[in-house]
Amino acid sequence: MIGLEFKEASVIEEAYAKINLFLEVLGKRHDGYHGIRSVMQTVSLHDTVNVRLSESGISMTCSDPALDCGASNLCIKAAKAFSSACGGVGAEITLTKVIPMQAGLGGGSADAAAVLRAMNFLCGCPFTVRELCRIGAKVGADVPFCVSGGTALAEGIGEILTPLPALPHCRVVICAGMPPVSTPEAYGRLDRLPPPSGDPYPPFAAALESGTLADIGKRLYNRFEDTFPQSAVRGFMIQSGAYGALISGSGSAVFGLFPETPAAEKARAVLERSGYTAFLCRPVSGSEVCRNQKKQ
Incomplete structure (x- = not known):
């Protein structure tokens, strides 16, 4: 832990969900991963992470007993990666879950x-945000984006990031509660489909x-709409005033972009009464994500 300056005993950090405004799968790479071109957007729906430093060792507890808090958990992997990068600092992690799991919300x-x-x-803050993203890339493909947040184009397997213009003011309704989707299963379905015709990215980029x-x-x-359509929920959101609606990631959550709060809140309430889990966010x-971090 050479050169580290300990600022606080513990800190609470929001873990913000993401949605995919655009997601194209470019094919399977030689390393077994799928290349993607995706525009990711951070939203205010979040878990809460409380971290306390310790002299050694990494431990974790979670509010959801269904979540494995062992070595395979990405929080544990992240803490180990940070510890390795800065000389062995330990951590006690307490996670409060709100973001639905296996829903494409990251x-x-x-x-x-x-x-x-x-x-x-x-x-x-021994590391800049960019350096933290490099550490995060060792943990998972979506972790670099989740470290930096905002609106960004993600390429490669998701680790190559380019900042994009911010999504304009809106309200986002996220609907979950559908059967969870395994990411490997979703990609397997996609591999069996013929490739799409045309390139949908330039029109989206121009719109953004x-x-x-x-x-x-x-x-x-x-692209996953072709393998796991949620037409009923998407159609309801459009009818309720959303300018657009889509599944996020490989599913199963669906989000809608609403121009104003009243219509968005009304749609969220109807979805809740229909048995779904729905969130209103922005x-x-x-x-905002990196407000406590050293700049690039």
């Missing part, structure tokens, strides 16, 4: 990213650049 990656930001803050929510909503795209900027 909950595990968000939790790991929050652990990295928390440990970095507690140690006096315009800053017009209605245009962005029309250009939302997710886009979150990278500066």
Whole structure:
């Protein structure tokens, strides 16, 4: 732990969910992973991570007894990666779960990213956000984005990030409660489909650049829609005033982009009464995610 300056005994860090405004799967690579081109957006739905530094050892507890808190958990992997990078600092992690699991919302990656930001803050920020992203890439493909947050193009397997114009003011309704989707199963289904025709990214990028929510909503795209359509929920959101609706990641959660709070809240309430789990949230900027971190 050479050169570290310990700032606080413990810190609480929000672990923000992500949605995919655009997701194209480019094919299977030689290393077995799938290449992607995705536009990810941080939203205010979040888990909460409480981290306390210790002289040695890494431990974890969680509010959800169904979650494995052992060595395979991404929070544990993140803490070990940070410890390895800065000389052996330990951590006690307490995770409070809210983000639905296996829903395409990046909950595990968000939790790991929050652990990295928390440990970095507690140690006096020895790493910049960019350096934290490099540490996060060793933990999981979506962790670098979840570390930095905001709106970004993710390429490679998700670890190559390019900042993009922010999503304009809106309210985001997220609907979960559908049967969970295994990511390997979803990719397996996709591999059996013929490749799509045309390139949907340039129209989406132009819409995002315009800053017009209605245009962005029309250009939302997710290749996994062909394998796991949620047409009933998406159709309901559009009928309720959303400018666009889509599954997130490989599913099964669906999100809708609403211009104003009243229609969004009404849609969320109807979905809840219909037996789903629904959340009303907003886009979150990278500066909000990384407010306690050293700049690039």
